[in-house]
Amino acid sequence: MFQGITEADLPGAMEALLFVTDQPVSAVTLAEMLECDASLAESALLALQEQLASGNRGIQLREVAGGWRLFTHPAYHELIEKYVVSWDTRKLSAAAMETLAIVAYSQPCTRGQVASVRGVNSDSPMNSLVEKGLLREVGVADAPGNPVLYGTTRTFLEKFGLRTVADLPDLAQFVPDEETRRLVAERLSAVRVQMEAVEGEEKPAAPVASEADADNEGEQATAPGPVEDAARAAMAAAFSALSGAVEKIDFDTLVFETDDE
Numbered sequence: 001m002f003q004g005i006t007e008a009d010l011p012g013a014m015e016a017l018l019f020v021t022d023q024p025v026s027a028v029t030l031a032e033m034l035e036c037d038a039s040l041a042e043s044a045l046l047a048l049q050e051q052l053a054s055g056n057r058g059i060q061l062r063e064v065a066g067g068w069r070l071f072t073h074p075a076y077h078e079l080i081e082k083y084v085v086s087w088d089t090r091k092l093s094a095a096a097m098e099t100l101a102i103v104a105y106s107q108p109c110t111r112g113q114v115a116s117v118r119g120v121n122s123d124s125p126m127n128s129l130v131e132k133g134l135l136r137e138v139g140v141a142d143a144p145g146n147p148v149l150y151g152t153t154r155t156f157l158e159k160f161g162l163r164t165v166a167d168l169p170d171l172a173q174f175v176p177d178e179e180t181r182r183l184v185a186e187r188l189s190a191v192r193v194q195m196e197a198v199e200g201e202e203k204p205a206a207p208v209a210s211e212a213d214a215d216n217e218g219e220q221a222t223a224p225g226p227v228e229d230a231a232r233a234a235m236a237a238a239f240s241a242l243s244g245a246v247e248k249i250d251f252d253t254l255v256f257e258t259d260d261e
Contacts, residue, residue, distance in 0.1 A: 002035045010034065010044035011051060015061075015070075024067025024158060065157040092129075099125040100134055101235035104156070104168060108138050108149035126150070134159065174234040 005013050014030055031041035045068055049061040060071050072080055092100065099122050102114050114122045129135040130150075138151040152165060162168065 002033070005034060007036075007040065007044075010036065010040065011048035014041070014044055014068075015048055018061070018068060018070050021069075024063075024065050024069045026067045030068075062161050064161050064163055065154050066163075069158065071161055092132075093125065095122070096125040096128055098235070100129055100152075100156070101238070103129075103135055103150055104152050104165060105171060105235060105238075107151040107165070110141055110147040110149060112147060114150075169238040171234045171238055174238050 001007070002013070013034055017030060017033060018025060027041045027045055028038050030045070031038040034041065045061070051057075052059055052061050058073050058076055060073050062069060062071055095118075098118055099114055102117050103109055106113070106117075111122060111126055114126065126135065130137075133153055133155040135150050135156070136153045137148050139149045140146045141149055157163065157165070
């Protein structure tokens with residue numbers, strides 16, 4: 001055990017270590033730092049998680065992306081948002097959030113397929129999300145033009161407090177009725193259906209859009225209908241349920257906007 005630290009001190013020691021890190025830390029790494037068994041570290045993490053959850057604290061401990069990390073309590077999300085207002089210059093726009101939600105729920109998918117759900121060209125938000133490290137290229141589709149396929153990243157899991165994409169909220173609870181739920185599911189699963197058809201050398205029911213197609217469509221992509229609107233609304237609601245988990249703020253890196261005119 002690290003000098004001066006007893007088994008009873010482990011939860012507090014881990015809280016201190018996690019407070020100063022901006023990345024998820026595994027139980028094994030914490031055990032090495034504290035010079036204790038991994039099983040003791042795991043038990044201490046669970047004890048700390050329980051202490052924070054049951055003590056009406058403003059901080060929560062969550063296991064995300066293969067490690068442990070501190071987050072602010074979702075109950076205080078609005079208060080924190082009001083306090084720091086414009087501190088985060090990387091805050092996602094509504095278009096970026098929609099795009100991210102579509103990729104998260106239907107990955108892997110191409111830019112053209114994202115545009116087909118949103119109803120407009122989505123190159124700008126896609127580029128922004130890639131730059132922020134929330135989306136990445138995961139391959140190419142076996143389709144005309146070999147469009148790039150995109151998926152979410154480990155950073156995405158960290159930002160939204162998820163262990164895996166399987167932890168995303170079930171869209172069904174955010175869709176108003178069974179018919180809309182079925183249509184949304186069909187639209188969001190179109191990528192996999194089309195890809196399976198191509199791999200099986202059968203003609204897909206509808207061609208997979210290529211990158212060139214998406215670029216040529218520009219802002220004149222097909223206007224979204226009821227299905228697209230329902231899909232977007234459902235995913236926005238699901239992501240709102242996740243966004244209560246706010247990362248610990250590094251005040252040394254805050255950049256405040258000014259009203260210079």
